Amino acid sequence: MAIVIIVRLLLPFEYVFTITVPFPWVMNYIRDFLNFKLSASFSVLNLLCLIWGIGILVQLIQYIQNIRKCNLIFSILKDSSVHKCVSDYIETPPKFNYPVWFAEDIESFMVIGFKKVIFLPKIELNDSEIQDIIKHELQHIKNHDNLIKQIVNLIKIIYWWFPPVYWFSKKIQLALEMRVDQQVTKKYSKKQLIHYADVLIKLKKIMIENSHTVVHILPISSSFLIGDDENVLSYRINYLLNSNYRKNSNRLLLFLVLLLPFTTNSIVFEAYNPPPVDDYTTKPADSVQESFILKHKDGTYSLFVNGKFKKIDDINNELYSDLPIINETEE
Incomplete structure (x- = not known):
């Protein structure tokens, strides 16, 4: 569903089979409002486009600033971390043997930006807890989740004025985390599943207790981190313990839901005025x-x-x- 929505937002075009329907009772008023002249050559539509363009520019500047903050945080953590790698804790092919850095300046495990480095807080963790965390973050990297987040960032920059986009961004965050949980724990027993949830709860407590970390001092959007928002983490734990990932939605319902974004431009309402008789x-x-x-x-x-x-x-x-x-x- 997320993929379909992203494609429709990035490609907002009519189809060859799109039907245009005259709807003068509403569309004529909208057209007249947009064409209303604020000056000789400047209409309401021009004003709205100008505001949209300025908003995109502001969002783009903030996006670049966040990238710079990511690089700064990465540089700080690089010098102050204990450097390990994935193969020190779990078996993995050489191409997935990414660096694992333990740092005191973070409160939760994360991956920053496009850096394929797994960051873990320097706290007391046993081997099984570290293994679960590394499996989780490694799966994020394998799924290219930060690339997905940057595509969502692009949509937010373009559609900054559209409130549902921000709701959609939060749901993407939740979907990415739940997908990784499912991939990591699909072969887990009930006991292992509870242990996995305990690790998430333990790290959540640490997140709440620590507000002096470099990530808080140099705050950046969660869209640049593969980390855990508190509300997202709470939902994930409840879902892990109370739900069954194997439960599938009705296929007909899924088909209808997937079809919905593609039907948005199949019928387009337009303004209409009959040609004046005097012109004949x-x-x-x-x-x-x-x-x-x-x-x-x-x-x-x-x-x-x-x-x-x-x-x-x-x-x-x-x-x-x-x-x-x-x-x-x-x-």
Whole structure:
């Protein structure tokens, strides 16, 4: 569902089969409002587009600042951390043997930006707890979750004025975490599942108790961290202990839900005004009957109708198929 929504937001185009429906009772008023002139050459639509553009610029500047903060935090942690790697704790192929850094300046496990480094707080953890944490963060990297978050960031920059986008961003965060939980614990026993939840709870307590960390001193958007928001973590723990990941939604319902974003542009309502009667012209029947096509010596054509000549661009047009063609003489 998230993928479908992202595609529709990034590609907001009509389809070849889109049906346009005249809806003057509403769309005419919207059109007139947008076309209302605030000055000689500046309409309400121009103003809204200007505000939209300024908002995008502001959001883009904030995004760049967050990237700089990520790099700064990474540099600070790099110098103050104890450097290990994934293979020190779990078996993994060489291509997934990413660095594991223990730092005192963080309160929870995380991956920052696009850096494929797993950060763990320097606290007392036994081997099984460290293994669960590393499995969790390693799965985030394998899933390219930070890339997904940056795509969502792009959508938020473009649609900064649209409140549902922020709700959608939070749901993406939850979906990414729940997917990783499912992937890590799919072969776990009930006892192992409870242990996994205990690790999350333990780290949540540490998050609440520690507000002096570098991540708090240099706060950045959660969209740049693979970490755990408190509300997200609480939901995940409840779901882990009370729900069954194998329970699937009804396929028909899933199909309808997936179809919904694609139907948004299948019917488009538009403004409509009937053409004024005064714009119609009439011709006497004999003027049409006396019409003909004149072929000039240079190979071009002109239409003679109602006593006047008019140049013809396309002689093959069906409108001229019944008219006689007269060759221009030397005279």
